[in-house]
Amino acid sequence: xxxxxxxxxxxxxxxxxxxxxxxxxxxxxxxxxxxxxxxxxxxxxxxxxxxxxxxxxxxxxxxxxxxxxxxxxxxxxxxxxxxxxxxxx
Amino acid sequence: xxxxxxxxxxxxxxxxxxxxxxxxxxxxxxxxxxxxxxxxxxxxxxxxxxxxxxxxxxxxxxxxxxxxxxxxxxxxxxxxxxxxxxxxxxxxxxxxxxxxxxxxxxxxxxxxxxxxxxxxxxxxxxxxxxxxxxxxxxxxxxxxxxxxxxxxxxxxxxxxxxxxxxxxxxxxxxxxxxxxxxxxxxxxxxxxxxxxxxxxxxxxxxxxxxxxxxxxxxxxxxxxxxxxxxxxxxxxxxxxxxxxxxxxxxxxxxxxxxxxxxxxxxxxxxxxxxxxxxxxxxxxxxxxxxxxxxxxxxxxxxxxxxxxxxxxxxxxxxxxxxxxxxxxxxxxxxxxxxxxxxxxxxxxxxxxxxxxxxxxxxxxxxxxxxxxxxxxxxxxxxxxxxxxxxxxxxxxxxxxxxxxxxxxxxxxxxxx
Numbered sequence: 001x002x003x004x005x006x007x008x009x010x011x012x013x014x015x016x017x018x019x020x021x022x023x024x025x026x027x028x029x030x031x032x033x034x035x036x037x038x039x040x041x042x043x044x045x046x047x048x049x050x051x052x053x054x055x056x057x058x059x060x061x062x063x064x065x066x067x068x069x070x071x072x073x074x075x076x077x078x079x080x081x082x083x084x085x086x087x088x089x
Numbered sequence: 090x091x092x093x094x095x096x097x098x099x100x101x102x103x104x105x106x107x108x109x110x111x112x113x114x115x116x117x118x119x120x121x122x123x124x125x126x127x128x129x130x131x132x133x134x135x136x137x138x139x140x141x142x143x144x145x146x147x148x149x150x151x152x153x154x155x156x157x158x159x160x161x162x163x164x165x166x167x168x169x170x171x172x173x174x175x176x177x178x179x180x181x182x183x184x185x186x187x188x189x190x191x192x193x194x195x196x197x198x199x200x201x202x203x204x205x206x207x208x209x210x211x212x213x214x215x216x217x218x219x220x221x222x223x224x225x226x227x228x229x230x231x232x233x234x235x236x237x238x239x240x241x242x243x244x245x246x247x248x249x250x251x252x253x254x255x256x257x258x259x260x261x262x263x264x265x266x267x268x269x270x271x272x273x274x275x276x277x278x279x280x281x282x283x284x285x286x287x288x289x290x291x292x293x294x295x296x297x298x299x300x301x302x303x304x305x306x307x308x309x310x311x312x313x314x315x316x317x318x319x320x321x322x323x324x325x326x327x328x329x330x331x332x333x334x335x336x337x338x339x340x341x342x343x344x345x346x347x348x349x350x351x352x353x354x355x356x357x358x359x360x361x362x363x364x365x366x367x368x369x370x371x372x373x374x375x376x377x378x379x380x381x382x383x384x385x386x387x388x389x390x391x392x393x394x395x396x397x398x399x400x401x402x403x404x405x406x407x408x409x410x411x412x413x414x415x416x417x418x419x420x421x422x423x424x425x426x427x428x429x430x431x432x433x434x435x436x437x438x439x440x441x442x443x444x445x446x447x448x449x450x451x452x453x454x455x456x457x458x459x460x461x462x463x464x465x466x467x468x469x470x471x472x473x474x475x476x477x478x479x480x481x482x483x484x485x486x487x488x489x490x491x492x493x494x495x496x497x498x499x500x501x502x503x504x505x
Contacts, residue, residue, distance in 0.1 A: 009339060010397055035428060061341075062397035064432050068469070082397055085331050085404065 006053035008060035011082035013067075019077030020046040027074045031065035040066070047078070090278050090301045091318035094137040096179045098298030101275060102282075105267045110294050112181030121162035124180040125155040133184075134161050136170055137177040139322065141299070146170050151183055172323065184294055189213035189284035191220070192265045194272045196279065196303075197232075205233045205272065207244070209265055211251050213284030227251065239269045260293045261285070275313070276306035305340055321347055328386075328405055335401045342394025342425070344402045349384045353411055356503040359385040360495065361406035365419030365430070365454070366391055369485075373418030373453070376492035382499065385412050393425035399433035407441040413499045414449035420488045423456030430454060431462035435469030442475040447505055449498030450475050453491050455482035476502070 005014040015028075029040040029047050037059040040047045047066075049056045070078040093101075096114040103109045111128060114137065115121045125132050136148035143149050148170045152158035158180065168175050191210035197203070210228045212220045221228045229250040233239050245262040253261060264285060272280040282295040302310070307318045317325040317333055325333070332346035353359045360377065362384045364370025370389055377384065388406055390399045406415060417434065419427075434452065442448055454462055459481055466479050476498055484491055 035432070062395035063429055064396040064400065064436055068432055068436060072469075082400070085334065085401060 004048075006049065006056050008057045008062060010062060011080055013060075014079050014081065015047060016077040016079075017046055019075045021075075023075040023077065025074045027069040028066040028078050031069040032063075035065040036063040037061050090304050090320050091307060091315045092139045092320060093300040093302065093313065094139065094177070095135060095298055096137055096177070097313065098280070098300040099179075099295060101271045101300060102267065102295055102298055105271050105274075107264060107267045108292060108294055110181040110184060110296070112179060114177050114179050115162065116166070116177050118159045118162040118166065121178060121180050122155045122159040125152065125158035128180070128182050129155075131183040132158050133181050134158060134165060135179040135181070136165055136168075136175040137179055138170055138173040138175055139320075140171040140173055143170065148175065174324070184286055184296060185289040186284075186286050186296075187289045188287040189296075190261060190287070191217055191228075191281075191283045192261075192268050192285050193217060193281040193283065194269055194277070194279060196277075202232055204235050205269070207231050207233055207239070207247060207265060207269060209247050209251065209261070211253065213286070217281075217283065233269065238273075239266060241266045244269070256291075257287065257293075264293055264295070271300065275300065275310055276303045277301060278303050308338065319345075319347065326351065328408065332388075332402065332405055335398060335405075339395070339398060342392040342398060343389055344394055344398040345389040346386060346402055346405050347388075348386045348409070350386075353383075353385070355411045356413065357383065357411075358499060359383045359409075359412055360414040360416055360449075360499065361385055361388075361409060361412045363388045363390065363403065363406055363415065363417045365389065365417070365425075366421030366423055369421035370418055373416075373420045373488045373491070376488040377416070377418070377495060380489070380492040380496040382414075382492070382496055385409050390430065391423070391425065394429070396429040396433040396436075399430050400437045403434060403437035404441070407437070413503060414451070414495060416450075416491075416495055417452040417454060418488070418491070419454045419456075420485050420491075421455065422459075422482055422485060425456060426458045427454050427456050427462040428458045428465055431465035431469070434466060438470055438473065438475075438477075442470075442473045442477075446474040447502050448475040449495060449502050450477040451480070451491060451495050451498070452477070453480045453484055453488075455485050 002018050026042050032040050039056045041050050067078050067080040099109045113124045131153050134150050150161045152161050165175050191213040193208045194205050197206045208230045210220050212227045231247050244265040248258050248261045277300050279301045281299045284296045286294045286296045304318045307315050326348050335344045360382050388402050390402055463481050470477050
């Protein structure tokens with residue numbers, strides 16, 4: 001499974017496991033543990049949810065840090081897609 | 090807080106089993122005519138706007154027949170009264186008034202009360218505050234214990250404290266009790282029947298009704314069809330509607346946004362304003378205006394909102410065309426974890442500032458996790474082409490300095 005995703009109240013997290021392969025920072029897991037709801041653990045060298053996706057969706061506090069730190073210090077494999085606001089032009 | 094219009098409040102009273110004047114709401118003169126024909130008696134035509142003092146402002150008119158009602162409706166509908174456009178009118182039978190009373194409820198947040206306070210007065214039709222000030226002997230009130238609730242006997246006891254003829258006590262108590270039930274069933278912050286009318290044939294009617302629903306409870310009552318529950322005294326703008334969408338189903342912290350100006354040009358000194366901490370933020374807003382800047386909007390993200398909520402509010406602020414700067418004014422040592430704001434700002438400002446060279450940005454943020462937040466911000470915003478300054482708790486009491494910096498930045502930005 002190259003991609004993994006789960007939804008939270010106002011958006012979703014998508015992880016590209018291909019990009020996680022050579023990542024040794026696990027910065028998304030650490031950020032979630034420090035700033036967020038501690039949703040991840042490291043499994044087979046990549047982030048995996050501690051509980052199921054439904055539980056993770058409920059526990060996510062939408063701190064946005066898994067993405068921020070992955071993009072800055074990790075392998076850019078994790079993205080957060082927030083439900084769009086229709087801002088028009 | 091969302092205020093229900095008179096006809097909506099009265100429909101809740103009717104649902105509660107109260108006697109309400111016969112009539113209906115209309116949006117066209119033709120509909121008004123039909124309602125008046127159906128009633129076939131003298132009618133009152135009442136503008137449905139979120140304002141009091143409608144009568145003096147010309148928003149309430151009487152008609153003796155359907156022709157007259159239609160003519161009056163064509164004058165009222167579309168007219169602006171107290172800055173609000175009349176889109177609906179309530180057409181009701183004209184009441185033959187013998188006497189006017191007042192019944193009201195307000196949720197008192199004071200630590201001594203922390204619950205609903207019921208009020209009753211033998212003088213209706215005027216502001217209850219005015220009656221309480223001039224004739225306190227005509228107003229009685231009681232605190233309701235929310236665990237015990239209110240019984241009709243309690244309402245009777247309240248009404249009986251004033252000089253009310255015995256046959257009326259029962260009728261009035263039923264209304265006071267019914268009003269309490271309506272307020273309870275719809276999570277009202279306040280509910281008021283003023284005037285509560287005794288007609289010449291001995292019946293009690295609510296001649297007007299004002300119900301204000303708790304903003305955080307709106308989702309529980311979809312039947313009220315409250316589209317925008319903020320109290321801004323005008324129709325919401327598109328951005329304000331979007332901001333409410335952010336808040337509507339997510340009560341984790343506050344994400345408030347209201348537009349103060351539209352259609353301004355670059356260089357007019359309008360800044361996107363983002364406050365933290367209610368009163369402190371207002372002091373900051375005042376300081377900006379004292380220094381000659383103008384607010385394009387007023388936003389507030391307090392109460393420990395999620396980073397996603399803060400991010401969306403920042404995006405809304407930046408979606409206003411022609412703003413000359415952005416300021417996060419948090420002149421309070423807040424107990425919310427400020428790093429959620431920091432992360433949200435990094436995400437939003439990276440998206441918004443990459444194509445805005447020298448765009449003025451000032452961030453004043455203090456409180457819980459402040460040191461970490463300042464570091465997240467200074468690291469996360471590094472390399473952006475905008476002109477960014479970040480301040481912490483040392484400047485919480487120095488909003489004039491912050492405002493002065495913003496003014497200087499804005500002037501230099503538009504000169505460049």
